[in-house]
Amino acid sequence: MTAATRELAGFVAGLSYDTLPVEVRERVKALALDLVGIALRARNEAESTPAMVAAAGRLGLAGGACTVIGDAAGYAPPGAAMLNGTLAHSLDFDDTHAPGSLHPSAPIVPAAFAAAEMAGADGKATIAAVVAGYEVQIRLSLALDPAAHYDRGFHPTATCGAFGAAAAAGRLLGLDPEGHADAFGIVLSMSAGSMQFLVNGAWTKRSHVGHAAMCGLIAATLAREGYKGAADAIEGKWGFLHAYAPAADVAKAVDGLGRRWETMKIAVKPYPSCRYTHAPLDGVLALAREHGIKAEDVEEVTVGLPEPGWKITGDPEPVKQSPKSVVDGQFSMAFCAAVALRGGGLAWDDYARHLGDPATLALCKRVRTRVDPKAQADFPAEMSGSVRIKTARGAFETYVRVPKGEPANFLSAAELRAKFDGLAGPYLSARRRDELAGALLALDQAKDIGALLRLTRPERTSGRRATAAGRS
Numbered sequence: 001m002t003a004a005t006r007e008l009a010g011f012v013a014g015l016s017y018d019t020l021p022v023e024v025r026e027r028v029k030a031l032a033l034d035l036v037g038i039a040l041r042a043r044n045e046a047e048s049t050p051a052m053v054a055a056a057g058r059l060g061l062a063g064g065a066c067t068v069i070g071d072a073a074g075y076a077p078p079g080a081a082m083l084n085g086t087l088a089h090s091l092d093f094d095d096t097h098a099p100g101s102l103h104p105s106a107p108i109v110p111a112a113f114a115a116a117e118m119a120g121a122d123g124k125a126t127i128a129a130v131v132a133g134y135e136v137q138i139r140l141s142l143a144l145d146p147a148a149h150y151d152r153g154f155h156p157t158a159t160c161g162a163f164g165a166a167a168a169a170g171r172l173l174g175l176d177p178e179g180h181a182d183a184f185g186i187v188l189s190m191s192a193g194s195m196q197f198l199v200n201g202a203w204t205k206r207s208h209v210g211h212a213a214m215c216g217l218i219a220a221t222l223a224r225e226g227y228k229g230a231a232d233a234i235e236g237k238w239g240f241l242h243a244y245a246p247a248a249d250v251a252k253a254v255d256g257l258g259r260r261w262e263t264m265k266i267a268v269k270p271y272p273s274c275r276y277t278h279a280p281l282d283g284v285l286a287l288a289r290e291h292g293i294k295a296e297d298v299e300e301v302t303v304g305l306p307e308p309g310w311k312i313t314g315d316p317e318p319v320k321q322s323p324k325s326v327v328d329g330q331f332s333m334a335f336c337a338a339v340a341l342r343g344g345g346l347a348w349d350d351y352a353r354h355l356g357d358p359a360t361l362a363l364c365k366r367v368r369t370r371v372d373p374k375a376q377a378d379f380p381a382e383m384s385g386s387v388r389i390k391t392a393r394g395a396f397e398t399y400v401r402v403p404k405g406e407p408a409n410f411l412s413a414a415e416l417r418a419k420f421d422g423l424a425g426p427y428l429s430a431r432r433r434d435e436l437a438g439a440l441l442a443l444d445q446a447k448d449i450g451a452l453l454r455l456t457r458p459e460r461t462s463g464r465r466a467t468a469a470g471r472s
Contacts, residue, residue, distance in 0.1 A: 004241075004253045005234045008139075009180035011257050012132040012167045017124040017444070020131060024261050025444060028127045030416055031095055033440040034268050035105045036069055037420035038094055039087035040456050041348065043070030044427055046090035047326065048203035052210070056083055066117045067453035070427065077114045081165070081217045084110030086210030089157070090203075091348055092330045093272035093423075097265055098406065099380045100138045100156065101146035101308065104266050107161030107212040108133035108168050114217050115169035116449040123446030129171035131263050133216075137164025138262040140234070143252040144245040146380070147308050150195065154244060158193025158208035163240070165216020173224045185229020187219035188240055198312070201327035267406040268416065271346040273329070276309030277336045279375075279385035279403040284340045287389050287396045295341040295363055297391040303333050304372025304386035306379035314369030321364045326351045334367035335360070337387075347422070374399065382406070427458055 017025065043049060053071070056062055061079025068075050068083045075083065088094050088106035095105050112129045115121070121129075140160040141149070149156050166183040175183060193208035223229060234240050234253060241248035271281055280303045287293060305314060313333040314320055323329040329336070329351055339346050339354045341363060354360040378384040378401055388397040402409045411419070417437060424433050436455040439446065446452050 003232060003235055004250050005181050005184055005232055005236075005239075006177070007254045007257065008136055008167070008234065009177045009184065012136065012171055012180050013175060013177045015128050015132045015171065017128040020128065021261065024131060024263050025127055027263055027266070028130050029441050029443045031105050031266060031268070032109060032130075032443055033416060033420055033437060034095060035088050035109050036436070036440060036456060037423035038091050039069040039084055040427060041423040042087040042090035043068065045348075046087070046206070048090055048206055049087065052083060052086055052207065065450070066114050067450050067456075069453060069456045070458065072457050077118050077221075078214045078218055080117070081110050081114040082210040082214035084113060084210070085165075085213030086206050089209040090206045091272045092274060093269050093348065096267050096269065096275040096383075097138050097141075097262065098267065098275070098383045099265065100141035100160075100262070101150070101380065102137070102141050102157040102160060103209070104134050104137055104164070106209040107157065107165045107216065108137060110210070110213040111165035111216045112168040112172060113449055113453060114213075115172035115220065117453075119172050119174070121172045121449065123443040123449065123452075125172060126446070126449055127444060129168040131261075132171045133164035133168030134263045134266065135257070135261070136167040137161050138265075139253045139255070139257070140164075140240065143241055143250060144248050148245045148247065150308060152245065153195050155193035155195055155205060155208050158212045159191045159244060161209060161212035162187045162191040162215045162219075163234075165213045166219045167216070169217045169220035170223060173220050175220065175223055179223045181231075181233070182227065182229035183220045183223035184233040185231060186222050186227065187215055188230055188233040190215035190219065191240065191244075197327070198331060201323075201325035203327070205327070265407050268411050268419075270404050270411065270415070270419070271336070272348045272351075273336045273346060274309075274313050274331050275383055276305055276313050276385075277333050278405065279383060279400040280305070280333060280387050281336055281340050281346060282403050283385060283387035283398045283400045284337050284389070285345065286400075287387060287398055288341060288344070291396050293341070293389055293391060293396065295338075295359075297393070298341060298363065298366060298389060299392065300390040301337055301341075301367040302388040302390075303337060303367065303369045304375055305333070305369060306375045306384070307371045308379070309375075309383065309385070310369055310371045317369065320369070321367065322361065323355060323364070326355065329355055332364070333369045334364040337367045338363035428456075429459060432459060
C-alpha cells in the first residue's frame, strides 16, 4: 500500500474544482456563509477578541494586505489566518463532523482565505483547496480515533486541523505532491491543542484553531520556498498517528479517498454550544412545546449522552451546574438545558443574559447528566441524546438520534440565512448582508477573495450595535 503521507499529498495536489461532485461544491459555499457570520460577530463581541487583536498588532502581524473578517485593518497573511481561525471558533457556533469529533471549517477556511489572497486565487480554486483541507483533516481524526485522542488531552480540531490547513494553503500556493509532503512534515512539529482549557474556561480552545490555521499557512509557504519537512509525517515511527494516539489505524487516513467525500458529513450548528449538547437541546425544546412545560414546572431533568459528550459537558456535575464564564456555559449541559427551558432556545446573546442569573443557575442544579447506553451505541456515527423532564404532571421523555444541523437533518437555505442574519445583523445593514451572503453563496464566481472578504468590514453607519440591526 502507498504510504499515507504520499497518498494524501498526491490527492491534494491533484484535486480540482472541475472534478468535485456538484453537491460538494455547493456544501462548501453554505459552510463558508456560516463561518463568515460567526467570525463577524466574534470580531465584535467575543470577550477574547480584543486581547488577540492587540497581540497580533504587537507581534507586527497588522498592516498587511490580507483581510480579517469584520475588521477594517489589513493584516499579514499569518495574522489573518490566526485571527480568522480564532474568530471562527470563538463562539463555539461553528460546524462539526460527528465521527471525527471536530470542527472542520474553523482552521481550514481561514488558511485558504489567507492563501487565496496571497496567491490571487479565484473562488473555484479556493473551493477545491477547502475540500482538500477538509478531507485531510477529517480522515486524520478518524485514523487517530478521536475518543482516544481526547483521552490523551488533545483537541483534534486543532491537531488534525493544522494538517488540513497546510493542505488547503498548499493547494492554493501551487505545491506539487512532494511539496505537500514537505508541508505535512513541517506542520507535524506545529500540531498542538490541549483540552486543559476545560479546567478554568480558558480562551485557549479558540486560539488553538487560529494557531492551526496560521501554522498550516506557514508550513505550506515554507514548503513552497523549498524548506525540507520530515519524511513520513503521518505514518512514520515518530509521525502524527503514532505520536498522538495509542492505537491509530493508518488505513483510515486514506480510506475512500477521492470516492467518499467526508465534506458531505459536516454539520452546521443551530446553537452556540458544544455539539454534544445539541441533540438534548432539540429534545428539551420538543418536549417543552409538545407538553407545555415551563421552567417553573421542572422538578428534574435527566440528560443522556454518549460517554465523550458526558465527559466534556456533564462531568464533574457540581462544576457544570455552576458555570461562571461563556466557555463554562458552552460546555455545560446543565446550563444549556436551563437556558432552553427558560427562553425557548439558545442563542449567542443568551450567555450575557443568563450567566449569573439566579433563576437560571437554580434550574441548572436540577439538571443531571449520565451516559446513555443507546446514545453510546449510536456514537460516533451520530451525536445522539436522551431527555427526561420530571414535573408535577408527570415525566416526559424523548430520544433524539440525529440532531438538527447534521447532514441527514441539515439546515435549510432559509435557516442558514437566518443564522447568518442573526449574527451579522448588528453590524451590517440588510443591503450589505444581502451583498455579502450573495457573494459567499456564489463563491465559485469570485475573482478576488480579498474583495469578497472586505464586504465584512464595518459600515460607517452601523457602529451602534443596538440600532444597526434595524437599518436597511
